Amino acid sequence: xxxxxxxxxxxxxxxxxxxxxxxxxxxxxxxxxxxxxxxxxxxxxxxxxxxxxxxxxxxxxxxxxxxxxxxxxxxxxxxxxxxxxxxxxxxxxxxxxxxxxxxxxxxxxxxxxxxxxxxxxxxxxxxxxxxxxxxxxxxxxxxxxxxxxxxxxxxxxxxxxxxxxxxxxxxxxxxxxxxxxxxxxxxxxxxxxxxxxxxxxxxxxxxxxxxxxxxxxxxxxxxxxxxxxxxxxxxxxxxxxxxxxxxxxxxxxxxxxxxxxxxxxxxxxxxxxxxxxxxxxxxxxxxxxxxxxxxxxx
Amino acid sequence: xxxxxxxxxxxxxxxxxxxxxxxxxxxxxxxxxxxxxxxxxxxxxxxxxxxxxxxxxxxxxxxxxxxxxxxxxxxxxxxxxxxxxxxxxxxxxxxxxxxxxxxxxxxxxxxxxxxxxxxxxxxxxxxxxxxxxxxxxxxxxxxxxxxxxxxxxxxxxxxxxxxxxxxxxxxxxxxxxxxxxxxxxxxxxxxxxxxxxxxxxxxxxxxxxxxxxxxxxxxxxxxxxxxxxxxxxxxxxxxxxxxxxxxxxxxxxxxxxxxxxxxxxxxxxxxxxxxxxxxxxxxxxxxxxxxxxxxxxxxxxxxxxxxxxxxxxxxxxxxxxxxxxxxxxxxxxxxxxxxxxxxxxxxxxxxxxxxx
Numbered sequence: 248x249x250x251x252x253x254x255x256x257x258x259x260x261x262x263x264x265x266x267x268x269x270x271x272x273x274x275x276x277x278x279x280x281x282x283x284x285x286x287x288x289x290x291x292x293x294x295x296x297x298x299x300x301x302x303x304x305x306x307x308x309x310x311x312x313x314x315x316x317x318x319x320x321x322x323x324x325x326x327x328x329x330x331x332x333x334x335x336x337x338x339x340x341x342x343x344x345x346x347x348x349x350x351x352x353x354x355x356x357x358x359x360x361x362x363x364x365x366x367x368x369x370x371x372x373x374x375x376x377x378x379x380x381x382x383x384x385x386x387x388x389x390x391x392x393x394x395x396x397x398x399x400x401x402x403x404x405x406x407x408x409x410x411x412x413x414x415x416x417x418x419x420x421x422x423x424x425x426x427x428x429x430x431x432x433x434x435x436x437x438x439x440x441x442x443x444x445x446x447x448x449x450x451x452x453x454x455x456x457x458x459x460x461x462x463x464x465x466x467x468x469x470x471x472x473x474x475x476x477x478x479x480x481x482x483x484x485x486x487x488x489x490x491x492x493x494x495x496x497x498x499x500x501x502x503x504x505x506x507x508x509x510x511x512x513x514x515x516x517x518x519x520x521x522x523x524x525x526x527x528x529x530x531x532x533x534x535x536x537x538x539x540x541x542x543x544x545x
Numbered sequence: 546x547x548x549x550x551x552x553x554x555x556x557x558x559x560x561x562x563x564x565x566x567x568x569x570x571x572x573x574x575x576x577x578x579x580x581x582x583x584x585x586x587x588x589x590x591x592x593x594x595x596x597x598x599x600x601x602x603x604x605x606x607x608x609x610x611x612x613x614x615x616x617x618x619x620x621x622x623x624x625x626x627x628x629x630x631x632x633x634x635x636x637x638x639x640x641x642x643x644x645x646x647x648x649x650x651x652x653x654x655x656x657x658x659x660x661x662x663x664x665x666x667x668x669x670x671x672x673x674x675x676x677x678x679x680x681x682x683x684x685x686x687x688x689x690x691x692x693x694x695x696x697x698x699x700x701x702x703x704x705x706x707x708x709x710x711x712x713x714x715x716x717x718x719x720x721x722x723x724x725x726x727x728x729x730x731x732x733x734x735x736x737x738x739x740x741x742x743x744x745x746x747x748x749x750x751x752x753x754x755x756x757x758x759x760x761x762x763x764x765x766x767x768x769x770x771x772x773x774x775x776x777x778x779x780x781x782x783x784x785x786x787x788x789x790x791x792x793x794x795x796x797x798x799x800x801x802x803x804x805x806x807x808x809x810x811x812x813x814x815x816x817x818x819x820x821x822x823x824x825x826x827x828x829x830x831x832x833x834x835x836x837x838x839x840x841x842x843x844x845x846x847x848x849x850x851x852x853x854x855x856x857x858x859x860x861x862x863x864x865x866x867x868x869x870x871x872x873x874x875x876x877x878x879x880x881x882x883x884x885x886x887x888x889x890x891x892x893x894x895x896x897x898x899x900x901x
Contacts, residue, residue: 338627
């Protein structure tokens with residue numbers, strides 16, 4: 248059943264279109280930056296973007312930061328929201344269950360398929376954006392910042408430990424040029440960020456899968472999950488809601504940026520992993536409880 | 546093969562199925578009749594473990610459902626309302642995918658089983674076009690093929706001839722009969738009386754969620770004790786059969802007679818030229834209308850071949866016959882040098898003498 252679900256994922260045009268779109272946005276941004284040499288100033292715009300002109304190898308981090316707020320959650324919500332409700336509305340759910348495929352088994356297969364999609368998207372973004380960064384923005388120029396082009400030098404004055412990595416979420420700024428990462432460290436930290444973002448997206452997927460077992464419409468389930476995320480984003484910025492903020496799904500979404508501090512700043516990363524794990528367990532449990540006992544009338 | 550005991554299903558306050566006790570025996574071709582909304586589909590879904598009964602017990606192939614549904618479902622082929630398939634894949638890919646999704650389907654025989662199932666339903670030469678491009682009839686055939694891939698012992702089919710043209714309906718009927726003759730028990734639900742009458746050996750009728758009738762088809766279609774006669778000499782026939790004629794409409798008579806052979810001999814002996822003589826049987830439609838009552842108009846009377854049968858057979862024999870329609874008496878056609886047709890066979894209308 249798992250192989251069948253993966254086959255369905257791979258054979259679906261939508262999978263590849265979403266991955267292509269997710270990879271396309273960072274490419275577009277990179278082209279603009281490379282052509283104009285106008286990176287956002289430190290502390291503004293998406294995380295890491297101000298630094299990428301100095302070091303194209305940082306572009307995967309910048310690309311993840313670009314797709315994280317909208318592109319990734321939307322595509323994950325669409326794929327996960329479609330998991331059960333899509334089969335229900337096309338009528339194939341009843342044939343699968345009468346085949347028979349156990350309901351728990353089907354749900355697990357769907358979860359693995361959705362997780363595969365998330366991993367696929369995150370890995371694809373990382374690899375394409377690394378290629379983009381190196382090929383379009385050029386390899387590390389950290390040591391040659393002062394002698395770079397005029398734009399680059401004036402916008403990212405990297406010499407002497409001045410901040411170059413603009414971190415929109417965190418207050419403190421780690422100077423990557425001040426304490427340069429080795430290539431191995433960079434890879435470790437990118438992998439850490441990918442793992443964190445994948446787990447965050449699994450939280451989204453769990454909510455969408457749960458809604459997918461309730462709704463008969465895949466669109467409804469996807470939009471419902473997005474509504475949860477948007478509500479969470481609103482509350483995260485609202486001081487009055489500070490009491491519930493630690494428990495909101497998007498509260499620690501940007502904590503992976505801490506992987507790029509020197510040394511790694513763990514507390515928010517750990518809290519982020521923990522809160523996503525709770526969301527995954529609670530919503531998948533609810534999805535299972537609902538789906539295993541539901542009358543299939545679609 | 547299928548036994549249910551007092552199965553009831555409520556959706557909120559609505560009881561979709563009420564205390565139904567089905568009994569489908571091995572080798573049956575069982576037809577579950579009922580108007581749309583009578584609970585057929587809910588009952589079928591309960592048999593397959595998709596919908597859980599509110600009360601009562603279900604046993605299919607000797608195993609309780611839904612508890613051991615996983616054990617028996619591999620030996621069951623099902624068509625549940627409309628067929629469904631992934632629209633972007635070909636029919637063949639869909640069958641292979643569904644086969645691979647569940648247990649009891651050896652991979653090495655998959656290709657052959659899928660090809661055989663497609664051939665059985667008349668889709669052997671299907672190309673690689675996606676199901677999206679299939680016609681309604683092709684989808685229906687594909688759905689049936691999906692039910693046949695694992696050579697099931699029991700077929701549970703909900704409206705199997707939906708969307709098929711007359712030839713398709715005939716093909717599927719022949720297929721189901723031949724499968725049944727090779728040992729497959731067939732349980733199908735339909736709202737088409739003619740389909741069930743043409744195919745099934747045993748009939749159950751659902752009305753508003755209740756099983757109001759369950760019996761073998763031959764015993765339902767027993768003779769009514771009347772004979773339908775079409776004759777060129779209606780006046781003489783009426784005179785010969787004085788008192789036995791219940792109804793007359795032009796050249797057609799309804800005669801009360803227990804033995805059609807004796808009646809025929811009597812008519813021929815009296816020189817009455819009989820064009821056809823048929824023993825009247827209760828039709829499935831009559832039976833169903835009798836037991837379902839008020840909601841029966843939903844059955845679609847136009848679907849029945851006996852819609853214009855001259856008399857309702859469940860009419861009390863003592864009650865007066867219906868009056869003749871007020872038609873002017875037609876003169877007998879001029880006699881021709883032509884032998885009387887064999888009595889029990891319908892005959893095409895005689896050619897007009899002026900033509901030819």
